[in-house]
Amino acid sequence: MNYSVVVVDDHFLLSQAIGGLVQKFDNFDVLYLCKNGKELLDKFEDPKNIPDLVLMDIKMPILNGIETAEKLKKDYPDVKVLALSIEEDEYTILKMLRAGAKGYLMKDTKKDILEKALLEVMLKGQYYTNNVSKILMESIEKNIDTEIKDKELEFIKLACTDMSYKEIANAMFCSYKTVEGYRDSLYKKLGIKNRIGLMLFAIQHNIFTP
Amino acid sequence: MNYSVVVVDDHFLLSQAIGGLVQKFDNFDVLYLCKNGKELLDKFEDPKNIPDLVLMDIKMPILNGIETAEKLKKDYPDVKVLALSIEEDEYTILKMLRAGAKGYLMKDTKKDILEKALLEVMLKGQYYTNNVSKILMESIEKNIDTEIKDKELEFIKLACTDMSYKEIANAMFCSYKTVEGYRDSLYKKLGIKNRIGLMLFAIQHNIFTP
């Protein structure tokens, strides 16, 4: 009996391609494809649509990968989730793993690595590439008390631009004072003292890639 | 008759190793090794010490590669200069080429590339690796009127640090107002409006590598 897999990705071409690959693997069958998390959860209403493993993008419209993974962890804890994304920053990857993903693959992963990852997740419960393991290790070493909120992450990315805080507030649809709040809280918890320090932090943690 | 080569580098181990490589090449002989530009120019007093080609580091004590190349261009225009350095920024490479170097090689260049470069410089007058050609092309496209001075370059590198301008002035042994002058002139000629913009520029042009 093969393991059943569902691919969730808003880029239909990509999910089709990946579905095609998975279908060819010996121990796996593709059950169906979805365009976002909402569609997936709707499908799950019918128990025969619940797969062994979900291969899911992070950035998706309506219900994104992290939110979907959290719901799956709560309501369908037996379904394994494997994240599949291009170039996310360290904190997003970390959040996806905290949300219950058993591993994280780059979209340009070679097909035998994909097969290996699928198998390991089904057999051993998880699969981490070198990169991801490194991020995990570092996050354990350094960031015990430094969890960065979504809005703060968004702010950091804009702060790596030559925009003033006033302009950033505009872009984030919030008040200037709120933006100052994000900045102050980040400066405090990251132990930095100015915007250049924030930018250096962002580069070092792949939040911003120049 | 083989071409004669002199290697100039303050790291004696390295210049010995490179000298050894060059000696083995079919068309080249090593005349002698030098530790800096001053030593080289002293040697040149005796005409039989003047080689066909000088393979020279940029960062050296007493007389550096750029200054030496300028003197050679003036007093010994027939001697070809090939720069040999690790990870310099775009503007330093450009300055070395303006000073008369016929090409620029990374220190970790493979030995057949080194041989190829030496031959091409002797036969065709120049050798540019892909990287260097790209920098040259870009400098022609964009930076016609933007030449960055030494002190400005030094300032940019420090501005990519979380130091305040006061601290930078201290580090550069000059007044705070002078540093402000460097900044203002850079902002004007690069068309940027704040320190983040300067940092982005520095990263894009390999002046600062995070």
Place this chain on the structure above:
DNA sequence: CAAAAAAAGGGGGATTTCCCCCTTTTTTTA
């Protein structure tokens, strides 16, 4: 060598950033 250009230094004001400490609203959690 004289004129021109560049480097170094400065004054002063407008703006932005930094760093506290505070209130109200929303969200979490026990």
Place this chain on the structure above:
DNA sequence: TAAAAAAAGGGGGAAATCCCCCTTTTTTTG
């Protein structure tokens, strides 16, 4: 559901940054 925590917003002052315009000294160049 009540208490606690977090998010959002704000006041205000000190410091840093930005942006002019100016003088003196040094260097370059015709």
